[in-house]
Amino acid sequence: MTGKLDLDPVTVRKARSLARKAGRPIVKLAHQHTTVSVERATLRLAGLSGADSEGTPWANRLLDAVRADVGLEHGVALPVWDALARGEAEDLVTLAQKASAGSVRFDLPEGTRAKRVRAASRRQVGAGIRQIDRRRTERERLIKRHGDAPRAPWIYLIVATGDIYEDIPQAQQAAREGADVIAVIRSTGQSLLDFVPEGATREGFAGTYATQENFRLMRAALDESSKELGRYVRLTNYASGLCMPEIAALAGLERLDMMLNDSMYGILFRDINPVRTFVDQRFSRQVHARAGIIINTGEDNYLTTADAVEAAHTVTTSQLLNEYFAKEAGLEDWQLGLGHAFEIDPAVPESFRLELAHALLARELFPKAPLKWMPPTRHMTGDVFRGYLLDGFFNLVGAMTGQGILLVGMMTEAVVTPWLSDRDLALQNVRYVLDAAGGLREDFHPAPDGLIATRARQVLGETIDLLERIADEGLLDAIADGTFGLMRRPADAGKGLEGVARKAADYYNPASEILEEK
């Protein structure tokens, strides 16, 4: 598989160790802080679900009450299970209801009482994590029963109607036509909600809300399809955003198979506070690791605002950082759907070969990761014929460089969210390219000093320079300076900062404890 670029192993090792150097302080930061969403995720793992009549989840209600009484810095476990131990309520929902009615006061247990409270919380959260474990086993069993995707790359299709009940038949139809992975695009704006909506929903804009019930409905529908089709059809949704940890927990509980989860996406593209993001990210990835979920990172997004040639090395840099953070959180190579994209202006001479160079570099830097290969979006126009052609050449790069997950490009990218027929046409395109030209990989041998190899080496060189700068000045400052996707995001600004707290000495979180044990 590797070796077409003949990358220098010393350089590659250097790149990885620079990423480690840049990432380590961030991991330390994550150890030192907690967030509202980490704590709510803990409550959800303990079984708390549902919402009040206004749609505010009980997890939010309960956490807010706890925070008002004792602050966030000790974690939610001690005060909550203390209250339960005190008999304030027989279960978490009742406790949340009472708390939001103002009829419970929270306290911090100490000494042996604290010890017992910790154990009780660990038992209850542990049950949730065991449920995630069961889901993982169930996935393995279903894959064994129905069979896996028939080949690489896996074909990944989105649905985005905004209405889960329209999404379902569309997803089933997409699966029937060959999709190995279905992604339900999330409604615009959900990533900035500091709660996870409840129930089945029908009113998203350009996407459908990520809710536990929507997860469940879609997973059940795809289980049906898997049975019908004799191959396990995977389901994807989005973790990144203000509720990363909670969504990760719900995804694990409902047996989602992949999650969009990028270490910096929320910071760069949603102006979420960097510390909040890094803390949430680490917890959510620990949950994914446990759940056997494959993450998809978001480097492709950089190229929708920055130039894909000039900024190619920022993609590689971010992939190395994402890899470091992911592995630190316990994810394995096969779980790393590192992102990149076919976004070079098609008017650039040799653009196709430059794409090959970038895609091959990623392939050879991360030989065991199921890279996520994203279609052209930025240079798509209303000329749907041209768009269909570009998508074909995108598919060809995917095949020639052995990408693991192929996001299917839509000819209407610049026009509308995909129509039923767009997906059908797009799949025809993928199928033609893979079947007719997939084997071209065998005949593809970039000359050692040709355009492709030279370009790949150049990007790797620029990556090392950039990583050196980042390791030097610190990742937070680099982000503040607009290094990625041209966005400037200072560490002390951005959304969700008020949901971050530095852990107190007695901070306790049973979920983290269990997840770190592994």
Added chain:
Amino acid sequence: MTGKLDLDPVTVRKARSLARKAGRPIVKLAHQHTTVSVERATLRLAGLSGADSEGTPWANRLLDAVRADVGLEHGVALPVWDALARGEAEDLVTLAQKASAGSVRFDLPEGTRAKRVRAASRRQVGAGIRQIDRRRTERERLIKRHGDAPRAPWIYLIVATGDIYEDIPQAQQAAREGADVIAVIRSTGQSLLDFVPEGATREGFAGTYATQENFRLMRAALDESSKELGRYVRLTNYASGLCMPEIAALAGLERLDMMLNDSMYGILFRDINPVRTFVDQRFSRQVHARAGIIINTGEDNYLTTADAVEAAHTVTTSQLLNEYFAKEAGLEDWQLGLGHAFEIDPAVPESFRLELAHALLARELFPKAPLKWMPPTRHMTGDVFRGYLLDGFFNLVGAMTGQGILLVGMMTEAVVTPWLSDRDLALQNVRYVLDAAGGLREDFHPAPDGLIATRARQVLGETIDLLERIADEGLLDAIADGTFGLMRRPADAGKGLEGVARKAADYYNPASEILEEK
């Protein structure tokens, strides 16, 4: 350029000598016969043009009168210039008019009289051939002045409105958008007319009549475009059919740059008598050789009726035969636009790589010929999106295998004769593929024992077997047996047979004489 397939030179030599063996008897046949069209072409070279009030060309009128009086077997020159010498008319048109009014009788001169008559005819026909020479020089001068096509492959576009006055602006627009070669498709049925229509025409079906005036109008329009665009834009039309020799003469006189001219197309696809075709073909190619016209052969057509995988070796076989006949007639390597096509069913696994194998085989067998690469037609459907994609992959094969002349595929192939917008979209497609991926040729190295090289060797092997059979049983019998394009065409049937005559001992044709001299 060569060497990617590592073809065995001994095998290649063997293929060529078999083609020679199969072709030589046909050349002999051509030497022994003449046809009405060869003789009319001779008259046209001597300056006879125009038609009677019913549209029958004077060349036909005159020849028919001659034939009625003395037969065809002596050639038209002796009786015609004899009549002129006798003072029956002061020029050819007047002679033709009188002859068709029945007021001249033709005779065969003998002895010294015949000698003088021959000399007179040679002088007059020689003037026509000198005009062709001047056209050739003019072309060379214009190419020098305006510049040549900017790169290979040359981009070849068709116009086909049926109306020369609609064709002209469409052709100019196509040139503006990047066409290096414009082909005016001929009206259906013209190839079966045993005369060349006269004047500017506006009523063709699915194409425009090939007439001297239409040639002139279009060439003048493209001369304007060449000036406007700073590159010489080439013009193509069709020779094959019952009037091959005459059309070749007119094309030379009007400075066309390429001609569809296949040694067997008329036989196979228009049921024209084989002897008629081979005789006409040889003469017409001698004229093309003199005029510096590039011929385009028609092997692509086989694949519209036969299966492109099963029949691949018939294409190679026919290319070798066309090459032999062309060189024998005086054409040089750079004038051999040997045809082949992207016609494998896209549903066949690895179809794209099989196309590469076939296209590369042609490239390496004929390293100096500007191969004519034809787009998919047979497997095009009303799904214009899919069609646009296939055309893109067709273009890619063209670029990766160094084809010389790229016929631009149209997404509406299965629907309508091309629209203005189809051509524009098609050119965008070509431009994208050549600019973005053209260089991929450098990175393309089929493994010595991989699918591509193995397939190419297999096709070459089957070609040798077939050529052996043909050389053995004779080409005429092979054609009668349905060897090519699944058509059975016996040598004693087919259209135009009545226009063939075995030459008499005193046969004389000044055009042949001059053309053979070279």
Added chain:
Amino acid sequence: MSTLVRPYGDTTGDGMVQISFTLPVPHSKRAEGAAQQLAAKMGLDPALVVHARPMGPDFTFFVVYGRVHHLVDLDAVEVIERDYPLLTPKEVNAAIKRSLSRRLVVLGACIGTDAHTVGIDAILNIKGFAGEKGLEYYREIKVVNMGAQVSVPQLVDRAVAEQADAVLVSQVVTQRDAHLLNTREMSAAFGEAFPAEKRPLLVVGGPRFDEAMAGELGVDRIFGRGTTPGEVASFLAHRLAS
């Protein structure tokens, strides 16, 4: 299935369609407005001109997306449904044998200047089409295939000579309505050459015919895109041998 439906883009009833066309006007805001106007006349509202590309100084190509408000009434759709049973070759042979007690004579050709024989060959040749054998395979059918570019007088003469029961004509080239002109010429010639009751059954086929036009063109049946030999054989048996 409801009998009233709308186009479906992304959700039920959204009515979304895609169109493309060229206008003979130079590209400008006005040209885009003109594209919008045409789309509106076609019933798109709203209509989004999502792509406008100048093609030389005189033309602009447009891609438009939008919602049409037309309803499609499935009950009002007229289809030339098969009004005869689909028979196996065996059944066709048996029917002919029973009712004619001689072989049925079928004459086939591409008429006019049309040289596309693949379609008629698909129907006539043994090899057939889409896995079905062609009419030559039927023991009780005698097939005379005249091939390409047959003139109407030739065809009529041969029909007389062969005492054809049915004449099958293919037309693939449609530019300037060539197929319609040729078909009309053909049916008129047969009308003249034969008394009505003796005229052979006239069948035309080709990928761009409207199957509903048989009456208008003076023929007995039209077969379109994707026809299989079995359908044709069954039709012949139904009309000539039952």
Added chain:
Amino acid sequence: MSTLVRPYGDTTGDGMVQISFTLPVPHSKRAEGAAQQLAAKMGLDPALVVHARPMGPDFTFFVVYGRVHHLVDLDAVEVIERDYPLLTPKEVNAAIKRSLSRRLVVLGACIGTDAHTVGIDAILNIKGFAGEKGLEYYREIKVVNMGAQVSVPQLVDRAVAEQADAVLVSQVVTQRDAHLLNTREMSAAFGEAFPAEKRPLLVVGGPRFDEAMAGELGVDRIFGRGTTPGEVASFLAHRLAS
């Protein structure tokens, strides 16, 4: 140029267009007839259904080619033509200086949940678009760019605080008419927050707006696909500094 034109496929006046759509019906002859019916309602005559592809058990995708008989009347095309002069940055600065004698304050944002800032940034950031510098480059314009996902109340508050002369809003997501809903909400809020004569100039932009809808949406101007910063600056100068 004649003022009445038709689509151009292959020859002048042929009226040819291409359309594609999906119908929520299983593939069958009837479905093809339904496609034909829709095409006819759109004005195609003849209409050729050249492609019909079943998509699962419930849907069929169609491609149709045909001739429309609609005429496009170029004189009747309504375009929002630029009704103000196109100025250079220098001229814009001079005009503002002359008539306002202070800097013009422009507030920009993507409102609602829309996070597509590339378009508004193209207008506002120095870097600009299509070779033209953005409004930040203009000495006499003060630009406040609030970025993405700004709520309407936030926007109004900031407009008050900055004493904005003009508010520039971008909307790229259009699914379920999000852009129209958000724009209406925005204009209504400004209507409530300001007396009519004090209300800042409201400008919206995005690739899928119909520029003729400004009145309907309660804003002063709409800019569509491909707008350049210079056009916007000139418009502002025209309306606020002349």
